Amino acid sequence: MSRLLYRLGHGAAAHPWRTLSAWLLTAAAVVGLSVAVGGTPQDDYNVTEARAQVGIEMLRDHLIGAGNTFARVVVHDRAGEAPSPKVLDDLAGRLRAMPHVVQVSPPQVSGDGDTALVGVTYDVPVTDPDLMGNLTPLERAVAPVRTAGLQVELGGEVPEQAAAPMRGQGEVIGVVAALLILVLAFGSVVSAGLPIAVALGGLAVGSAGVTLLAATMDVSTAAPMVATMVGLGVGIDYALLLVTRHVEYLRAGHSVPDAAGRAVATAGRSVVFASSTVLVSLMGLRLAGLPVYSSFGFATAIAVVSVMAAALTLVPALCRFAGLRLLPRRVRKARAQGGVPLTARWAAKVGRRPLPWAVAATVLMLGLAVPALDMRTWPQDPSSQSTELTTRRAYDLVAAEYGAGANGPLTVVADRRDVTDARVESIRAALLGRDDIVAVTPTVTSPDGALAVFDAVPAYGPTDERTGGLVSDVRASLPGGVEVTGTTAFFSDIADLLAGRLWLVIAFVVALSVVLLAMVFRSVVIPVKAAVMNLLSIAAAYGVMVVVFQWGWGTELLGLDHPLAVSSWVPILMFAILFGLSMDYEVFLLSRIREDWERTGDAHGSVVRGLSATGRVISSAAAIMVAVFLGFATEVDVVVKMLGVGMAVAILLDATVVRMVLVPATMSLLGRWNWWVPAWLDRVLPTVRAEVTDADLPATARAADVPSLPEPERVPVGAR
Known part of the structure; x- marks a missing residue:
């Protein structure tokens, strides 16, 4: 090659x-x-492994528009007066005239009368190209209401997919x-x-x-x-x-x-x-x-x-x-x-007393990783977004006027072939009697008579840490033929699914990366050590993310007004990306160290000279990567913020604590054992090299018009 x-x-x-x-x-x-x-x-939000998907498919098969997307229009009079019935009727007419709308529910008026909630049901999923990211029809429909002096905010799936575009x-x-x-x-x-x-x-x-x-x-x-x-x-x-x-x-x-x-x-x-x-x-x-x-x-x-x-x-x-x-x-x-490069002096300093440096760096990384044990995940939710977004304001209005659980009702779907109407009513009564359920809607029968459907409103919001347990408890109390679905149940399933799959992704990525590095560096110690260090830096980044977002220590700096759960989408995505990026730096550094080791046979000196040769470029590359990721952390969407902050922290730790301390310290401790590989494994592994020496290249003559430039000073092993 x-x-x-x-x-x-x-x-x-x-x-x-x-x-x-x-x-x-x-x-x-x-x-x-x-x-x-x-x-x-175009997104595909169908998740066949989520149990809530079963209920969604039942609704799609028997109720027009049900199981597809929806929007909510929240009309609020800041003066405390009731919105005019004519204004609401005209609004409903404009909403019905929008493309793909199959139903507009009658206004649901709050207890104090100053807020009306209007539901809009569509006949296609939110991923349909006509709806995805397109708020224009809704904005046009509600514009006259805003002109009349009323506050109008938009919630539901359609606005949520369009309210926080990338800037x-x-x-x-x-x-x-x-x-x-x-x-x-x-x-x-x-x-x-x-x-x-x-x-x-x-x-x-x-x-x-x-x-x-x-x-x-x-x-x-x-x-x-x-x-x-x-x-x-x-x-x-x-x-x-x-x-x-x-x-x-x-x-x-x-x-x-x-x-x-x-x-x-x-x-x-x-x-x-x-x-x-x-x-x-x-x-x-x-x-x-x-x-x-x-x-x-x-x-x-x-x-x-x-x-x-x-x-x-x-x-x-x-x-x-x-x-x-x-x-x-x-x-x-x-x-x-x-002079001697700073990175060379640093590597020599760490190499002289490697054990204390390795212990100190490990303790620091483990300390940063500890909060990750408290990580709670939940998919993106309007309550986690900035108050500058209409979806967040709609969420807050609904919570204030109708109760926190109104933002995430549980939809109970019963197959009438398996469950009698009397049994459905007994289920409704049992749910209403629970302390964690505050309201249950009347039962609705599908036009073909196949399904009985009603909503149960929890006592707390969808992102509450008790929500996952509530969904599990309700499901456990239901007979066969009855399913719990809706956005909240669906999100709970996704959170559980991704939390379980994270370990499968980790095992796959780590195993293949270790094999690849073993092929490249002809070593058992190097790839295993690299994998452990990468896992340590990612765990530390998880811990920092928990502290910043879940514990709320940095939310104000990021334009957020309260602590929030870590998005379920983030840990797996972060791991896959960060493990690969960390291996980038590992290959860059170790290829130079191995090149020097093969030329000199000096286990300690090769670490110093390799770090000296790559320290500046790796540090600069990492600084650039951190800047890029922090730039994305300035976007409005909270998931993008989490990705930006988490990956910036991981790269920063990887380029400083790992590459500048743990790598030289552990390699100095291990010496020649860094490059040990069993003879049988050396024979089995394909021979692949990440970098070559000048001896492997074609002989070329120096151009006559290129002036002789001073070669960089060779770094002595004992540099101070």
Whole structure:
């Protein structure tokens, strides 16, 4: 592979205009194809493994509109007067005239009379393209009521899917922060701008690829956001690694094409295997049991492959255009940089007393992870959103006027072939007699007489920690042929399902990653240790997320007004993405350490020199990733906030505590045992190497027009 990658990098740099033209033509073709035949992201909320889905299907089969989506219009008079009946009648007429509406319920007036709740039932699921993300018909219908001076807020599934659109500020913040970090780290505007340009180019093709994916399968409307978040971060990281290695070869006096070829053959090989670990982790999302996670995995994989391809081809071409301008001015003037790199001094310091450093770092990570034991998950709910959203204001109005449980009633569906009407009424009476049920609606029979349906209103809101137990208790008290469904029951099922599947995803991703690393580094200790450390950093991120969101220690800083449960969607998605990203840094660092180890046989010195060679690029890459993720934490949607905060914390801990303390400390403790592998396993495992030495590359002559530049000072093992 090394010679193939060398030819790819050297050829791209030797013929930059051809490479750029080929890339632009490919990008134009992919984008054009996506415009012509691409699909539109559309969620699939059917979860066959959720018990509530049984009741939903029963409703869909026998009640027109039931089991599909709905909306709520909450009309409130701030002066405390009752809304005019004529205003409400006119509103109902406009609501009935909207597309796909099959029923508008009579206004349900609050006890004090100043609020009316109007339900709207549709004949299609919320994922229908006519409804998904489209609030315009509802806004037009309620506009005259607002003009009349009444407060109108929108709730229910349709508004919830449209009320908190992505603003796109996360990408802007991430790109600007990345540029500043790279300028400060490398002292060259060209070196700073090149990785960002490459990442954005690859991400553009990846986004078009996601659109093409949407033409072949249901792709969640949130999948492009996740793909962008990850693609932007890893794209900059991959390009940055290649540019850094290219600059090293330039400083050693190689010609620009030769430096580009060597950079792609060495660092590019690390990029290939690092991206492979990300793809392995993303494929684990399919085991989560929900279709939405499969679309997350495929969409993000497309973005990762696109930015990887851009890094391997565009970086050498753009490096040819940049020439020696990639070097800081002081290096171009042939002034050597004296002194020992900070990362080398730090690695030597940790290596001198590895045990105390390892213990201290482990205690810190475990301490941060402890709050994760208290994690409570629940799917996204309007009560967790910002008060600037109409869905949150509608939720609060309903809770204040009708009771907290009115936002999440339990729908009881009875098959009349299995349960008599008398039995249904006895079930209603039993539920009404419970302390945790405050109201039960009259029974409704389906037009074909097959079903008996009624709602039970809990005494507390859907996100209350007692809700899951309530759903389980009610189900346990019901006979066969009777199901509990509705949004609250459905969310409870999803929370339980994802909590159980998390361990399956973890086992799959960890096992495959360990095997892949064992193949790459010919070691048993290295991959197991890497997996444990990655699990530790992710657990610590979970713990911080619990403290910030569930315990409420940082909600105000994020624009939230109260503590809330961790979204059920977040832990699995975070794990799959973060494990792959952490393995990126592991491959980048260990490939350089192993390269030095194979050349010198010095177990301790290779750690110091490897960390010295990669410390700056890994730290800069991690800082960029943290900035990108924190940029997404500024979005309105609370799930995006959780993903942004959780992944930023994990990357920060991984790049500091893990890479700068635990890795050098444990490798110093283990010495030669780091590279131990049983002979039988060494024979069985395919031979794969993440990085190669210059001896593996074709011999090339230094270009005559390239000035001799000072080589970076060799880092002594005992550096202080």
